[in-house]
Amino acid sequence: MLETRDPETPPERLRELAVDTVRPVRLWTARNPNTPPDALALLVIDQDGHVRWNAILNPGVPTDALHPAAELEARMYGDASFSFGERVAHHPNVSDELRAELIEARTCRRPRGCPKPWFYGNFSEAVVLPQLLRSRPTLSAAAAAISWGAPKARSST
Structure with missing residues (x-):
């Protein structure tokens, strides 16, 4: 074996x-x-x-x-x-x-x-996240991903 x-x-x-x-x-x-x-x-x-x-x-x-x-x-x-x-x-x-x-x-x-x-059709991450970031310039990429529904990234602390 x-x-x-x-x-x-x-x-x-x-x-x-x-x-x-x-x-x-x-x-x-x-x-x-x-x-x-x-x-x-x-x-x-x-x-x-x-x-x-x-x-x-x-x-x-x-x-x-x-x-x-x-x-x-x-x-x-x-x-x-x-x-x-x-x-x-x-x-x-x-x-x-x-x-x-x-x-x-x-x-x-x-x-x-x-x-x-x-x-997601037209609502893929490649489309939605850049749109979120452009519409809300103070939003971080991680926050945009979370607001869109992507899982939260693990923190290193």
């Missing part, structure tokens, strides 16, 4: 480990940063929820594997669980179409936290 955790494990071996019958082997393979996209595509729809969860946390899951993963989770749990779908909505490889679908289905509890500003 140590090879599943080793980032030096070759992709060919990680592909073999992704279909192993032992759950912890698949789980740790899902977490390995060098697991190839085709193996992650299998792991993100694994029959075991813990394996799926660890796979969805891997930024290497390919875009075309995210929709089947979200559909599987919706079929299995319906509205009872949002955390997996929310992870899909916030995955770095999610398509704009799937993100929109998940937000519309209210899977994402934090639509303003979605990494791409398409959700």
Whole structure:
């Protein structure tokens, strides 16, 4: 099982480990940063929820594997669980179409936290914040972001 955790494990071996019958082997393979996209595509729809969860946390899951993963989770749990779908909505490889679908289905509890500003149409951060700053010259950039609804930045104190 140590090879599943080793980032030096070759992709060919990680592909073999992704279909192993032992759950912890698949789980740790899902977490390995060098697991190839085709193996992650299998792991993100694994029959075991813990394996799926660890796979969805891997930024290497390919875009075309995210929709089947979200559909599987919706079929299995319906509205009872949002955390997996929310992870899909916030995955770095999610398509704009799937993100929109998940937000519309209210899977994402934090639509303003979605990494791409398409959700706001003309009201993206790139448009709104400069307008706020121009209209209120005494307003700091952080205050403008907060008044617009962006999360507060953590203070260093």
